[in-house]
Amino acid sequence: VxxxxxxxxxxxxxxxxxxxxxxxxxxxxxxxxxxxxxxxxxxxxxxxxxxxxxxxxxxxxxxxxxxxxxxxxxxxxxxxxxxxxxxxxxxxxxxxxxxxxxxxxxxxxxxxxxxxxTRWLPYNAARFVRLPRLPRKDLICWTNEEAGTFLRYCHEVNDLHADLYELMICTGMRKGEALGLCWADIHREQRLLFVRRNLIAVDNSRAEFSDPKTPYSRAWIALSQRSLSALRRQRARQYRQRLATRDYDDMGLVFCRPDGHPLRPQYALDHFRKLSEEAGVPRIRLHDLRHLAATIMISSGVPLGSVSKTLRHSTIATTVDIYGHLTPQVAQDAVDAAAAALDTRAA
CATH class of the missing domain: 1.10.150.130 (Tyrosine recombinase, N-terminal domain)
Incomplete structure (x- = not known):
């Protein structure tokens, strides 16, 4: 009424x-x-x-x-x-x-x-405005060899954030999700971690926690043995930092500054690019590690449904839309398998 x-x-x-x-x-x-x-x-x-x-x-x-x-x-x-x-x-x-x-x-x-x-207007004057189509950006990510070179360099120099980058590559987590990860969100016995929050930069000097990007992002991710090893190393490194810091503020974060406070997203990106330059690999965004994870999974023959679940996309169509340039070989393998099955039956 x-x-x-x-x-x-x-x-x-x-x-x-x-x-x-x-x-x-x-x-x-x-x-x-x-x-x-x-x-x-x-x-x-x-x-x-x-x-x-x-x-x-x-x-x-x-x-x-x-x-x-x-x-x-x-x-x-x-x-x-x-x-x-x-x-x-x-x-x-x-x-x-x-x-x-x-x-x-x-x-x-x-x-x-x-x-x-709310019945204040009869129609939305901006609804059908035609806007210029956005140019589609090609995803840029490292090859497997370049990723291996980068991670080897990080561990050789014993970088404080080496395992942050390794976990992102192994799981496909977004930057803010990894920076907001808490130890309470990790279940090593079940080899799972839960994404429950996201660290975002409000301005150049302040960061705060918020909900994950989408409702589908709030979900669990399976952990490989390599991911678990990275987390164990980070746990030991953090313990040493706590002993060496007089005023350590334990916020329960997996990846943080030496005093326990959250890492600023911009710092994480700047540090990542500095390490990339020193390791001699191409300059990419920190978010491109998520694309790298998807590329590795798809090129290794992991079904797109499993890739979509790991990346926590809302639908498999989203995964195909973003990584469609990686799927032709998968599609070719599928039709070849169907043809081989028919040939075997005919024989």
Whole structure:
């Protein structure tokens, strides 16, 4: 049951967004004079209670630096598809990056979806805006030989984070998942670890824990004997660090600074690239170790379903979409096996 949105804007439904005092105020603005600026400000305030910190920070930048300057003075009910098309054209003319532009329009569309859901608007003006197609990036990762060279070098110089990189290659964990891993999440007897949280960089000087990237990311990962050996070495290294540090703050983290505090994600990346240069292997991102893990599994003949489960993708289609360039040989092997079976039967 709803009352007229022009008269009062009261709506049933105890969602998080509707429960925000500022958001409720938006629907009580008289005469339909609500501006886009006022609406977006209230929407962001309400969404900040349930979104991840990095998402809130990114949305805040889009709202304050792009959307409000472009649409802020327009009455919400008069915001049209043409307004948004003009904005996209202007951004493209200014050579705005396609990824940033896409995210900016998605932010606006998300806000307008909320207005449609609560019957404040009849339609979402940003829903069907055509955006430039993003160029598909080729995945870059090391060969098996380069990965072996890197790991050998790390252990030869007894680097403090050698086993962090080894565990990422062995399991395909994301950087933030590995940095947020706790000893309590590891079950050596069952040879499993559980991904329960993610360490993210909120800004250049601060990091904090959040939920894993997706609901499917919160799952278990099987551990190989090599992974268990890396964890045992890290446990012994951490014990020595604790003895050598007067003010050790035990946060239960598997990989941390010598004082027990979390490693900053940017530091982990910078250190990784420094080691890569010293080892004489190509420069890649730390996240590319996840791609390396997938490449090794697929090229070794591991079924795509098992690879998808290990990487904790929502569907096997996601795995194929990302690593499709690695699957032609797998597909060829499959049809060859079917043909061989028919030939054997015929013989």
């Amino acid at each position: 709803t009352r007229s949105r022009r008269s009062s804007g009261y709506f049933f439904g105890a969602g998080i967004v509707e429960s925000s005092p500022r958001f409720r105020c938006l629907h009580q603005t008289r005469g339909g004079t609500e501006t886009v600026a006022h609406y977006l400000t209230g929407w962001l305030e309400a969404r900040s209670k349930i979104l991840k910190p990095n998402t809130v920070r990114r949305y805040s930048d889009y709202v304050s630096k792009d959307l409000i300057p472009a649409f802020g003075k327009i009455r919400l009910e008069r915001l049209s598809h043409a307004h948004i098309l003009q904005f996209v054209s202007q951004q493209q003319a200014a050579n705005r990056g396609p990824t940033t532009l896409r995210r900016c329009v998605i932010c606006l569309s998300s806000a307008l979806n909320e207005a449609v859901r």
